[in-house]
Amino acid sequence: MRFNLGFFLSEAFKNIRLNLLMSITAVTTTFICILVFGVGLLVSSHVEGIIGSVREDVSVEVFMPGRGEEEVMALEEKANGWEEVASVDRISEEQALAAFKDTFREQPELYENLDRGVLPPSLQIQLTDPDMADEVAGKLKAEGFTEENLSYPQQTIQRLNSVTSYMIWGLYAATVLFLIASVLLISNAIRLSIFARRKEIEVMKLVGASDSFVRTPFVLEGLIQGLLGAGLAALTVVWLNFLFVDWSQEALTFVPISGTSVSTASVLLVLVVVGVAIGVGGSFLSVTRFLRKI
Amino acid sequence: MIRFSNVTKVYGKDTVALERLNLEIDAGEFVFLVGASGSGKSTMVRLILKEMEPSAGAIFVNGTRLSSVPRRRIPRLRRDIGCVFQDFKLLPNKTAAENVAYAMEVTGQRRRVIQTKVPQILDLVGLSGKMDKFPEMLSGGEQQRVSIARAFVSQPPILVADEPTGNLDPNTSVGIMQLLHRINRTGTTVVVATHDREMVDVMRKRVVALEEGRIVRDKVKGAYADEV
Ligand SMILES: Nc1ncnc2c1ncn2[C@@H]1O[C@H](COP(=O)(O)OP(=O)(O)OP(=O)(O)O)[C@@H](O)[C@H]1O
Ligand SMILES: [Mg+2]
Numbered sequence: 001m002r003f004n005l006g007f008f009l010s011e012a013f014k015n016i017r018l019n020l021l022m023s024i025t026a027v028t029t030t031f032i033c034i035l036v037f038g039v040g041l042l043v044s045s046h047v048e049g050i051i052g053s054v055r056e057d058v059s060v061e062v063f064m065p066g067r068g069e070e071e072v073m074a075l076e077e078k079a080n081g082w083e084e085v086a087s088v089d090r091i092s093e094e095q096a097l098a099a100f101k102d103t104f105r106e107q108p109e110l111y112e113n114l115d116r117g118v119l120p121p122s123l124q125i126q127l128t129d130p131d132m133a134d135e136v137a138g139k140l141k142a143e144g145f146t147e148e149n150l151s152y153p154q155q156t157i158q159r160l161n162s163v164t165s166y167m168i169w170g171l172y173a174a175t176v177l178f179l180i181a182s183v184l185l186i187s188n189a190i191r192l193s194i195f196a197r198r199k200e201i202e203v204m205k206l207v208g209a210s211d212s213f214v215r216t217p218f219v220l221e222g223l224i225q226g227l228l229g230a231g232l233a234a235l236t237v238v239w240l241n242f243l244f245v246d247w248s249q250e251a252l253t254f255v256p257i258s259g260t261s262v263s264t265a266s267v268l269l270v271l272v273v274v275g276v277a278i279g280v281g282g283s284f285l286s287v288t289r290f291l292r293k294i
Numbered sequence: 295m296i297r298f299s300n301v302t303k304v305y306g307k308d309t310v311a312l313e314r315l316n317l318e319i320d321a322g323e324f325v326f327l328v329g330a331s332g333s334g335k336s337t338m339v340r341l342i343l344k345e346m347e348p349s350a351g352a353i354f355v356n357g358t359r360l361s362s363v364p365r366r367r368i369p370r371l372r373r374d375i376g377c378v379f380q381d382f383k384l385l386p387n388k389t390a391a392e393n394v395a396y397a398m399e400v401t402g403q404r405r406r407v408i409q410t411k412v413p414q415i416l417d418l419v420g421l422s423g424k425m426d427k428f429p430e431m432l433s434g435g436e437q438q439r440v441s442i443a444r445a446f447v448s449q450p451p452i453l454v455a456d457e458p459t460g461n462l463d464p465n466t467s468v469g470i471m472q473l474l475h476r477i478n479r480t481g482t483t484v485v486v487a488t489h490d491r492e493m494v495d496v497m498r499k500r501v502v503a504l505e506e507g508r509i510v511r512d513k514v515k516g517a518y519a520d521e522v
Pocket of ligand 1: 305306309310311329330331332333334335336337338489
């Protein structure tokens, strides 16, 4: 049989117009559900982004009090040869003092009487993999350094890892739960609107309409409503993200929140696809279930 | 054209609506189904439309045994049977013309065919001036004429009507009956379930009388009640 898209589309739009209140309910439900889902995604991606940059920051610092320039350089060369090591920065006594002064420039009394030599030279060793901090620390100890000479946040990392993985999983679980609730809410809205038109559907069937002929305008209606609700929600989510990134860069300078941890295009795509899928799937299933009964 | 063979229909546990009923209606016939309320007329109509299955026996429409028609084939079956009801069953959000057009859309007719055929058929039922009116703006008789136009627009071989004049005044009823008669003269088999004694008596068509789910009388040029 001919698939008359023009007819089905005009039926779908007419239905939306005639059942405006129902349509608005469905669009609003979709909007709210997708919005919350989107915010959940945002929070998860930002938390992941923060954790990622914190973990990347992990380095092992070795302080070398009383060692001469050559010794420091020798160790730098050696450390550069270890496979766990990404890069090594050498910080001389002068640089250490400068950095100290810079950090406490508001309280000059702290470094007024500071002598050269109080702040030892150090090496800052960046790791290829933050989990290798223990290994590198072990190697440094073999070089004659003690635990006091080293600063490496191994314990912190481990704790951070376990806390954040719980957090991320919790966020994902909450988001998925919410998505399920959204599906139920939206399909319920669709089911109500179909129930309100059950008499019409029965008449359509009596004059010889096939199931798919009855179903198609409803599915198109679900698609339009899903597109509208999810599209608006997706745009809102992206806008909220911009606001948040902007604000955090001023207000939360110490938290490494980055605009790049959320990809605008993929957020838009995921949310719209999810919304449309719920709209189309929900109306398809509801009409089909209803048609089975008559 | 339509054949009931030993058909029994039991609703629920023990409401026997039809009992071992046999009836044969030939192509081109005009048949009244008459009988008191609850005698089983609507049940026969609904069985012909395969709105439900008989408890026992078989029904044949156009040579097809209805029990062998799968669910997805029912739409095709119904396109061969125009149907008219006491409560018109028009789509409330469509105009008279759109209601008629819908019955053609479901069969996948071309737009051009629909646009020429719909005004013709509405003209035939005397509604050419009210094509763009919605059902709620039409009188009962007008609505019933729209529903007859819809039932007949694809020229199905069979037309069944369940109390088509049930909600209408006597004068309007005459018009509806004349319409059904004209449709019958084009060769369509017409089955009308009715209470309308006057109409049946005037038309002098085949009358099948039901009583508690059984045929008690079947007369070729019959009347509503037994003639003395
Ligand atoms: N859906 C149903 N469920 C249970 N019983 C039913 C149902 N429909 C009809 N009946 C019963 O079946 C019997 C026949 O009903 P039917 O509707 O066929 O009568 P009818 O001849 O059309 O009556 P009327 O002239 O009042 O329309 C009645 O006893 C009725 O109560
Ligand atoms: Mg009845």
